[in-house]
Amino acid sequence: MLHIVCIPRLHPPAGLALIGLSLVSSVVAAEPGDAAGGLTSASPTQVTRLEEVLVTATRLPADSYAAAKASVGGKSNEALRDIPQSVSVLTRQRIEDQNLIEATRALTWVTGLVDGRSNESDTPLISARGFRVDNVTIDGSLAGATFWQVPSDLSMYEQVEVLRGPTGLFNGSGPTGSAGGAINYQRKRPQATPLTRLEFAVGQWDHYRVTLDAGRPLGEDDRLRGRLVVSSLDQNDFIAYTGRQNQTIYGVLDYQLTPATLLTVGTDYDRRRSVPTYKYATFRGDGSDPRWPRETAWMVPWARWDGDTTGAFAEVTHRLNDDWRIKAAYNYRQEKLFWDWAWVTGVVDPIPGSTQKPLYVTSQRRDTDDQVHTFDLHLLGRFRAWGRTHDLVVGANAAQREQVTHQPTSGKYSYNWGGPDTFYIDPTRINIGEAPWRPSAMSGDPTTYRYQDDGVYGNLRLRVLDQLTLTAGGRISTYAYKGYTNSTATNKGAYKRSGVLTPYAALTWDFSNSTSVYVSHAEVFSVTNAYKVTGEMVDPVVGNNREIGLKSEFFDGNLLASLAAYRLTSKNQTRIDPSAPYPCPASPLPTAYCYIADNEQQVDGAELELVGRLTSNWQVMLGLSHMKKRYTRWLDGNGGVSSTQGDSWWKDDPDNTVKAWSSYRLPGPAASWRVGGGVRWQSETYAERAASGTIPAARVTQPAFAVWDGLLAWEINKTWSAQLNLTNLFDKVYYSRVTTSYGSYGEPRRLMLTLRATL
Numbered sequence: 103m104l105h106i107v108c109i110p111r112l113h114p115p116a117g118l119a120l121i122g123l124s125l126v127s128s129v130v131a132a133e134p135g136d137a138a139g140g141l142t143s144a145s146p147t148q149v150t151r152l153e154e155v156l157v158t159a160t161r162l163p164a165d166s167y168a169a170a171k172a173s174v175g176g177k178s179n180e181a182l183r184d185i186p187q188s189v190s191v192l193t194r195q196r197i198e199d200q201n202l203i204e205a206t207r208a209l210t211w212v213t214g215l216v217d218g219r220s221n222e223s224d225t226p227l228i229s230a231r232g233f234r235v236d237n238v239t240i241d242g243s244l245a246g247a248t249f250w251q252v253p254s255d256l257s258m259y260e261q262v263e264v265l266r267g268p269t270g271l272f273n274g275s276g277p278t279g280s281a282g283g284a285i286n287y288q289r290k291r292p293q294a295t296p297l298t299r300l301e302f303a304v305g306q307w308d309h310y311r312v313t314l315d316a317g318r319p320l321g322e323d324d325r326l327r328g329r330l331v332v333s334s335l336d337q338n339d340f341i342a343y344t345g346r347q348n349q350t351i352y353g354v355l356d357y358q359l360t361p362a363t364l365l366t367v368g369t370d371y372d373r374r375r376s377v378p379t380y381k382y383a384t385f386r387g388d389g390s391d392p393r394w395p396r397e398t399a400w401m402v403p404w405a406r407w408d409g410d411t412t413g414a415f416a417e418v419t420h421r422l423n424d425d426w427r428i429k430a431a432y433n434y435r436q437e438k439l440f441w442d443w444a445w446v447t448g449v450v451d452p453i454p455g456s457t458q459k460p461l462y463v464t465s466q467r468r469d470t471d472d473q474v475h476t477f478d479l480h481l482l483g484r485f486r487a488w489g490r491t492h493d494l495v496v497g498a499n500a501a502q503r504e505q506v507t508h509q510p511t512s513g514k515y516s517y518n519w520g521g522p523d524t525f526y527i528d529p530t531r532i533n534i535g536e537a538p539w540r541p542s543a544m545s546g547d548p549t550t551y552r553y554q555d556d557g558v559y560g561n562l563r564l565r566v567l568d569q570l571t572l573t574a575g576g577r578i579s580t581y582a583y584k585g586y587t588n589s590t591a592t593n594k595g596a597y598k599r600s601g602v603l604t605p606y607a608a609l610t611w612d613f614s615n616s617t618s619v620y621v622s623h624a625e626v627f628s629v630t631n632a633y634k635v636t637g638e639m640v641d642p643v644v645g646n647n648r649e650i651g652l653k654s655e656f657f658d659g660n661l662l663a664s665l666a667a668y669r670l671t672s673k674n675q676t677r678i679d680p681s682a683p684y685p686c687p688a689s690p691l692p693t694a695y696c697y698i699a700d701n702e703q704q705v706d707g708a709e710l711e712l713v714g715r716l717t718s719n720w721q722v723m724l725g726l727s728h729m730k731k732r733y734t735r736w737l738d739g740n741g742g743v744s745s746t747q748g749d750s751w752w753k754d755d756p757d758n759t760v761k762a763w764s765s766y767r768l769p770g771p772a773a774s775w776r777v778g779g780g781v782r783w784q785s786e787t788y789a790e791r792a793a794s795g796t797i798p799a800a801r802v803t804q805p806a807f808a809v810w811d812g813l814l815a816w817e818i819n820k821t822w823s824a825q826l827n828l829t830n831l832f833d834k835v836y837y838s839r840v841t842t843s844y845g846s847y848g849e850p851r852r853l854m855l856t857l858r859a860t861l
Contacts, residue, residue, distance in 0.1 A: 168714030174263035174286035186608035186620035213725025233282035258352035292327030305854035309337040346376030381846040389800025405443035426483030461527035493563035576605040637688035640699035645672035661714035675701035702735035756784035778813030
């Protein structure tokens with residue numbers, strides 16, 4: 103707890119004497135005759151004092167696992183206790199302690215989050231509460247609906263914030279209106295104190311990484327400050343001949359235009375060159391597992407995945423007075439992607455007489471240019487009414503995205519099964535390196551998609567009573583989409599929806615100085631770019647999230663705890679239209695199915711998180727999540743209610759997860775050493791299929807498993823420190839994802855040594 107003692111101005115020399123005395127003793131009561139606390143006539147030897155004013159505030163240490171504030175789901179940094187939804191934050195200290203430099207790996211350590219597409223190195227599919235989390239923001243501004251536009255290297259970010267549940271209040275109702283939640287990355291900013299940090303890392307599978315983080319005032323008057331982050335990575339994967347090179351550069355400037363106006367501009371560039379990891383360990387036709395070695399490569403060595411992401415942003419914040427400020431922010435991101443790869447597909451020992459295909463090589467080539475422009479303008483402040491202070495934010499934002507893609511004229515695949523050029527793989531000796539590179543010409547006409555999501559929003563935090571706060575708000579959105587590529591389509595991909603309201607409401611009761619309870623209601627509205635046989639887009643996904651939670655602080659705010667229970671409903675889940683032809687004649691996509699949106703889902707769950715300091719030497723993080731996802735309406739292929747209505751037949755996401763991590767600084771003479779460790783545990787996942795013709799029914803299960811990590815850190819001196827990270831300490835063999843055709847191996851044991859210098 104930080105205690106600030108405000109001492110009134112006194113006439114010297116008595117004032118100087120009193121200031122010195124106040125640093126070592128409590129303030130003495132006012133002299134007789136000073137009932138009003140003001141100055142009276144006094145002799146030169148008398149000391150005249152004003153009444154002491156004691157201000158109490160909480161300040162978390164810079165190296166804490168607990169975050170003081172977060173801006174995810176809002177427009178300003180708020181204490182986590184003041185956000186009436188489930189929020190988790192990965193602070194810079196946790197990112198460094200656990201060596202969570204890669205964004206995907208970092209997110210899998212957040213309470214309730216899982217990577218649902220663990221088979222590919224460059225396309226994670228993060229989900230929460232059973233739904234994809236595709237709402238990605240950077241400093242609160244939409245970064246686009248693709249994870250490819252978020253750099254895999256977190257060196258330029260101060261912390262990672264995750265809000266679980268719908269976030270349509272500020273971020274729109276297009277494809278980013280996910281029911282699962284939102285992820286916000288807070289950029290590092292210039293600081294008043296000069297900073298220079300160097301980091302060197304070396305690890306298994308030829309992993310080498312170097313990072314520079316430098317910032318300082320750039321003028322004598324301290325009006326201009328800058329920060330620069332540069333990082334370079336070269337690493338291989340545990341799978342044969344796969345790996346990546348990654349270079350990141352980020353620069354930002356703060357300029358104080360006037361005492362009340364701050365201008366911030368910045369840019370970043372991320373370059374990725376890789377032979378992508380493809381973790382498809384293929385199963386047999388009957389669903390049994392041949393147990394391939396984890397290092398078996400299923401991707402050709404000549405595969406390429408090239409990505410170049412460029413970002414730029416500008417912000418102007420103007421303080422109108424002590425209570426109100428206005429902020430305008432513009433963000434631009436462009437990602438250029440090119441991939442040309444081939445991999446093994448099919449099954450081992452296909453069932454005779456079935457439609458199953460033996461192992462063969464298929465490939466894909468694509469060239470994509472994806473650009474996103476976002477703009478946000480909002481007014482934020484507080485006002486007094488009915489004897490209390492209330493908070494208000496109103497604003498408008500817009501996101502415009504254009505994605506242009508070229509693909510081969512021969513179709514999606516340049517290796518087609520059954521033709522004269524089919525390249526079969528011998529299952530007794532997997533050697534995909536023998537598959538030759540075969541060029542395929544790009545199409546002359548690109549596929550173009552355009553998204554526009556505009557809206558106005560407002561949020562009022564009304565303090566009804568001293569301990570009771572009502573939060574209410576909403577966003578009115580206009581969403582437009584246009585995409586075209588199929589010249590014979592009856593629908594060219596045009597869609598527009600205006601006046602979409604996504605409301606939000608919450609009630610918070612602070613029943614003590616350290617604990618509050620809340621109830622909240624948030625709406626879901628998410629557009630699905632899928633088409634009916636009639637040519638219309640399927641109805642948007644709608645639903646709501648109802649949540650009750652408890653948040654508390656311990657040890658003067660150094661330890662944060664939260665508990666939430668929720669029910670999330672979602673309607674208009676899509677399914678393939680069994681009566682429509684393939685490909686869908688109405689779709690602007692040349693190889694798409696026709697869809698129907700008529701299934702409904704419900705998720706009931708609970709989440710518990712504890713993070714921060716138990717003692718000055720001991721930091722902890724514990725995150726527990728439980729959910730039960732089921733279909734409340736599940737139609738079979740003929741449109742009738744299915745006899746298997748209930749639990750989903752495909753459990754990609756585990757019902758239960760545990761994330762736990764702890765670090766401890768040794769006492770006494772060994773205080774320069776820290777030890778740490780943690781575990782990620784999840785319940786079983788599975789995939790199953792029904793019997794079809796000669797193909798038997800099958801269920802593939804990944805039993806519950808735990809993966810342990812360890813840390814040993816040494817502060818060599820005031821400048822240098824070193825740490826050793828060991829992930830998958832006991833070399834657990836497991837599948838991070840399973841289907842009825844393949845499993846995706848998790849990473850084996852890995853050793854990483856990091857050396858840091860603060861100059």
